[in-house]
Amino acid sequence: MIIQSVKDPLFRQYTGRKTLIISLVTSLLLIGLWWFVTAMGWVKPLFLPSPGQIVNKLGELSSTGFANSTLWEHAQASLFRVFSAFALACLTAIPIGIFMGIHDLVKGILDPVIEFYRPLPPLAYLPLIIIWLGIGETAKIVLIYLAVFAPVCLSTRAGVRSVAREKVLAAATLGASRAQIIRHIVFPGALPEILTGMRVGIGFGWTTLVAAEMVAATAGLGFMVLNAKDFLATDVVLTGIIVIGGIAYGFDMIMRLMERWLVPWKGQE
Amino acid sequence: MSFITYEDVSVVFPATRKNEATTALENISLQLEPTELVVVIGRSGCGKTTLLNLLAGFMPPSKGRVLMDGLPIVGPGVERGVIFQKNALMPWLNVRKNVELGLKFQKVSAETRKARVEECLAWVGLEEFANHRVYELSGGMQQRVGIARALSSDPRILLMDEPLGALDALTRETLQELVLDIWNKSHKLILLITHSIEEALFMGTKLVVMTPRPGRIHKVYPLDFCEKFIAGGDARAIKSSPEFIALREEIMNVIHPKEGGDS
Numbered sequence: 001m002i003i004q005s006v007k008d009p010l011f012r013q014y015t016g017r018k019t020l021i022i023s024l025v026t027s028l029l030l031i032g033l034w035w036f037v038t039a040m041g042w043v044k045p046l047f048l049p050s051p052g053q054i055v056n057k058l059g060e061l062s063s064t065g066f067a068n069s070t071l072w073e074h075a076q077a078s079l080f081r082v083f084s085a086f087a088l089a090c091l092t093a094i095p096i097g098i099f100m101g102i103h104d105l106v107k108g109i110l111d112p113v114i115e116f117y118r119p120l121p122p123l124a125y126l127p128l129i130i131i132w133l134g135i136g137e138t139a140k141i142v143l144i145y146l147a148v149f150a151p152v153c154l155s156t157r158a159g160v161r162s163v164a165r166e167k168v169l170a171a172a173t174l175g176a177s178r179a180q181i182i183r184h185i186v187f188p189g190a191l192p193e194i195l196t197g198m199r200v201g202i203g204f205g206w207t208t209l210v211a212a213e214m215v216a217a218t219a220g221l222g223f224m225v226l227n228a229k230d231f232l233a234t235d236v237v238l239t240g241i242i243v244i245g246g247i248a249y250g251f252d253m254i255m256r257l258m259e260r261w262l263v264p265w266k267g268q269e
Numbered sequence: 270m271s272f273i274t275y276e277d278v279s280v281v282f283p284a285t286r287k288n289e290a291t292t293a294l295e296n297i298s299l300q301l302e303p304t305e306l307v308v309v310i311g312r313s314g315c316g317k318t319t320l321l322n323l324l325a326g327f328m329p330p331s332k333g334r335v336l337m338d339g340l341p342i343v344g345p346g347v348e349r350g351v352i353f354q355k356n357a358l359m360p361w362l363n364v365r366k367n368v369e370l371g372l373k374f375q376k377v378s379a380e381t382r383k384a385r386v387e388e389c390l391a392w393v394g395l396e397e398f399a400n401h402r403v404y405e406l407s408g409g410m411q412q413r414v415g416i417a418r419a420l421s422s423d424p425r426i427l428l429m430d431e432p433l434g435a436l437d438a439l440t441r442e443t444l445q446e447l448v449l450d451i452w453n454k455s456h457k458l459i460l461l462i463t464h465s466i467e468e469a470l471f472m473g474t475k476l477v478v479m480t481p482r483p484g485r486i487h488k489v490y491p492l493d494f495c496e497k498f499i500a501g502g503d504a505r506a507i508k509s510s511p512e513f514i515a516l517r518e519e520i521m522n523v524i525h526p527k528e529g530g531d532s
Contacts, residue, residue, distance in 0.1 A: 164356035169327055172345035174371030174422060184370070188361045265360035268404040 049235040054242065057235045066236055067227050069219045075243065077219040081137070081212060082205045085144035089201060093149045094194060097156025098186060107157070118150040122208045126215070135216035147208040148201040155197025159190030192259070192266040199255040206248040221247075270339050271300035272458060273324065273426070278333035280319050280484075292483035293319040297333070299477065299486065303425070304456045306449075306495060308473030310463055312524055316484025317462045321428050324460065325351050347375065350419030352432045357415060358403045364414050365390070365399040371422045389417040393447065409440035413447070420451070427451075429461045433468065442504065445472055453499045466520050470494055470513060471504070478523055487523055490516070 014022070031051060037043050038050035045053065061071035069077075099106040117125070122143055133139040163186055171185045213222030221244050228236035259266065278297040284290040293316040301307055309317045322328050323335045326345040335342045337349075345351075358367050368389055372382040390396050393413040398406065403414055412432050419427055429448070433441045445468060452459050463469050469476055476490040494507050507513060 166353045166355070166357040167359060169325070169345065170351060170353060170357040170418075171370070171374065173325060173347065173349060173351045174374050174418070175347040176371075176374040180374050184374075185359065188359070191361070263361070265402070265404050268360060 046232060046234055049238060053235050054239050057239045058243075061236065061239060066224055066233075067219075069224075071224075071239075071243065074219050074221050074224045074240075075247070077217075077223075078209055078213070078221040078244075079247070081140050081144055081220065082202070082209055085141045086148050086198075086202055086205050088141070089145050089148035089152055089205075090198060093152035093197075093201075094156050097153040097194075097197075098160055098182065098190070100153070101157040101160025101190070102182070102186065114150055114153060117146065118154070122147050122211045126211055130215060139215075140212040140217070143212040144205050144208050147204040151200040151204060152194070152197040155193045155200070156190060159193030159197075160186055162193060163189035192263045195255065195259050195263060199252060199259075202251055202255065203248065206244060206251075209244070272303045272338065273299075273301035274334075274336040274339075275299040275320075275323070276334045276336060278323065278330045278335060280316065280323070280328070281331045294323075294330075295483035295485050297484075297486060299489075301458055301460065301475075303458050305474050306452050306459045306461065306472060307475045307477060308461045308463060308469040308492075309477045309479060310466060310469040310520070310524065311479030311484075311487075312481050313464065314484075315479040315481035317479055318430055319484065320479075321351075321430050321460060321462050324426070325349055325428050347371065347422045348425045350422060350424035350427050352412070352415045352419050352427065352429045354431045354434050358411060358418075360402070360404045362403070363399070364395060364401050364403055364406070367403055367414055368417045368421050371418060375422065385421055386417075389420045392420060392451065393417045407440070408436050409444060412436065412444060416447070416451070420455075424457065426458045426460065429459065431462050431464065434464065441468070446498075446504065448472065449495055449499060452495075466517050466524065467508060470516055470520070471498070471508060476520075478520055480523065490520075 034048070035051050038045070038048060038053075049057075058071070063070070065071065065073065096106070096110065100110055101107075125146075126143060129139050129143055133142060167185050167189060168181055171181050176184065209220070210222035210225065213220040214226060217223035221240050225237050225240035225244075228234075228240065275297045278294055279292065280294040282288075282291045282293055297316075297320065309320055311317050319328070323330055324337075324342065326342045326349065351357075359370065362370065365386055368386045369382055372385060377385070386399075387396070390399055393416050395410065395413050395417060398410065403411060406414065415432065433444050436444065448459070448461070449472060451457075461469075461472060463472075470492060472495050473492045474495060476492050478487045478490070479485065480487045494513060497507055498504055
């Protein structure tokens with residue numbers, strides 16, 4: 001029996017399971033390649049430690065630690081900084097983004113400020129923040145906060161603008177006040193894009209973490225990596241990178257699950 | 270005094286960087302009475318939606334006034350329910366909560382809300398679908414939700430902006446009959462915008478034919494086909510009667526003149 005097949009003009013699509021297997025195989029191949037070049041002695045451990053060394057280091061860092069703190073204590077310090085900055089950013093950026101979306105006065109005032117600092121690398125304004133806020137915890141959180149704020153705020157604004165005019169008008173004809181429209185129509189309508197902004201924002205947060213921990217930190221994953229570099233402890237550097245990457249990836253997964261749970265209608269209209 | 274009066278209304282959209290100023294409506298005068306089913310028809314760009322938006326309170330006229338009971342319209346209001354062509358349902362709420370939304374805004378008690386929502390859902394035949402997500406419903410059922418939601422506030426006027434425009438022919442006919450049923454039982458003023466001549470003739474008690482550039486009222490026809498249907502007439506027989514076809518051709522010639530038209 002001949003089964004008719006039709007080629008999609010654009011997409012080459014597989015089942016979800018097949019795609020997952022492809023991803024797993026490539027990941028394993030990369031690790032295998034890493035193991036192979038180190039096992040063959042092609043690269044010195046100073047430049048690239050072997051996977052086995054990293055696993056051992058992970059255990060060692062967890063129990064005895066590095067630079068006076070265990071891996072968990074470093075991770076805790078970093079998690080605290082990233083999440084308090086993230087929480088503060090969401091609490092401020094979402095309302096501000098909503099008002100930027102519905103009021104041209106707010107937009108006019110804040111747009112140049114945000115658009116000016118947003119493309120700046122955090123390292124460029126880090127010195128200024130240190131001069132203003134010192135080298136304590138506040139400066140670190142503020143640096144991460146600023147990195148998270150812009151994407152959350154701008155996507156909230158974009159989300160507000162994308163809410164269909166008909167929805168707002170329909171609510172108005174149903175007797176909604178302006179506050180009710182904002183609370184019951186604009187916020188849920190913008191939620192898909194707000195969540196996207198939060199996902200991008202938390203990513204920027206992790207990106208900025210190392211910069212934030214460059215100055216006068218005594219614990220933190222970024223600090224651990226930078227400190228290890230001074231001792232040419234490549235295995236600690238690599239372990240730190242993998243831990244940061246793992247946590248950031250894990251949180252991205254959580255955000256995706258939240259999207260599926262909170263905005264199941266996304267893309268359905 | 271008429272219930273609704275358009276008093277020499279003009280609407281001019283100011284020039285933008287891309288477009289010149291356009292006159293959407295020019296010197297419109299029109300009276301609507303409480304139990305009429307007024308259908309407005311015309312080609313795209315004739316200002317029929319603008320005519321509805323003025324009465325809904327979505328925009329002000331550039332000149333003239335739109336009055337309800339002698340008072341100018343100053344914004345949207347619960348006594349004027351609107352049914353949109355699309356995008357107006359809240360996908361984060363299920364069918365029941367969409368219908369309930371207006372009553373919540375108006376701070377109606379939970380008990381009254383529940384009864385009222387059941388009543389409205391029954392009216393449009395969606396009792397079974399109360400807990401469905403709106404984006405999982407067909408286009409026709411989504412419009413039923415929109416109608417039920419507009420009815421929930423018990424408005425004096427229903428404004429319908431091509432609500433059936435995106436539906437297939439069969440669903441469309443079913444919904445036309447539903448709207449007629451609602452109109453017949455509720456005796457509300459309905460203002461229906463459409464670009465289907467057949468729909469306009471079949472449904473209206475008054476037909477407003479508009480011509481574009483600038484949007485003007487060409488002629489207002491009194492109609493009685495819908496009353497024949499409500500009295501028990503067969504929809505298909507009415508639509509193929511000689512009077513219906515003659516009028517359809519007459520209006521077709523106004524809206525789509527055979528010569529000199531750019532289709």
